[in-house]
Amino acid sequence: MSTPEKRPSSSPARRAEVRSRALAALEGFLRAGTRYPDVSVEAIAKRAGISRSTFYLYFRDKTELLVDATDWLKDLVFEVRLDRGADGSLGDLPGYVSSVERVIGRYREHSALLGAVNHEAEFDERVGATWSGAQRRYISWVAGILREEQARGLTAGSFDPELAASILVTGGEQVIAKHIARTAASEDTQLAQELGASQWFGFFRRPN
Template identity: 40%
Template sequence: MPSITRRRPRNPDGRAAVEARVLAATERLLREGIRFTDLGVQRIAAEAGVARSTFYTHFRDKTELLMRLAGTMRETSFGRTGEWSPAGPGDPLTTLTDVFADVIRIYRTYAPVLAAVSEVAAYDEVVREYWAAGLERFVARTVQALRVEQEAGRTPAGVDAETAGRLIVIGGDRFLADHVSATPADPETDAAAARELAATWWYGVYRRPA
């Protein structure tokens, strides 16, 4: 009867280590300002110190690489940003400002990856749907919060919650991407941006006059 013991490689994390190297190399190159579309697989492989054909044993293609990068970013960062509620503790305009300050921090940290996702989303259906699904979750939360405020009579019934929610999330996303790419990482500039975002949505939407 043949043995059923299976061989184990010495380093069971060998494959994961190579993938981590490729992901890190990609991020480094994006940080240098190279557009994802202009970034060839050979360049990524060289930066990671692996053969180009090895890249393809780990990732089906560049799009899959990007989705992996984006997934990692999402896991580590975007959890807290849906927590604000107009009825929560403290002054809601202040807490909304705090949330946007956090969001700006995240956008700054992940600016290159976010830019790459946004770039590829424009012409790749898979990435587009991935990105859109993420934004749609924020839209849904925002719309829900607006509806609660409307039922409580604090937000006027005349506010179109769906449209306003899309403006806040989709418009705000693009503004943030522009902000972090166009300004240096300066605490005062970012604080001012957080205040503007919070005040504009607060007075313009949540507490718009009837």
């Protein structure tokens, strides 16, 4: 008689715990300088304090863990909300710059994981598709804000919000990724000021 296939726990808390521990283990190796391709499932499981069999109950392979990391990184950015006025419109430039600086800080905190995701997205279809999908959701969110600001007459109504949001998000992420890889955290405020001002006046408060 064959042994029934073991299934992962349906408990959301257990699933979240395993995911968190596995991601933390992977990120620990990456921060220490180990390349993603050189990190084994066995090493991740050992560092996470779980068995290999438990790892495979929740992830088909190491790539699926990185796919989870991709969504998790985007969720961190989504958590940074923009300051709003009493009427729901965006606040002011200092408030927007502060939001940009918080985004930079979160990406810097997880720079090793971000670097692995960006690199693997170029070569692995699953990682690339997840990263692109998460980016599209973020672009759609920004486009919605731009439409609201256009409807309020606070920015020019002559540009395409979707195209503008795509430029803002993809361009901003490239600038931030290169900045984090090449400069110290002490320069993050200056980048936030320059990037924030260019986005604010170029998109959110563009003159007619």
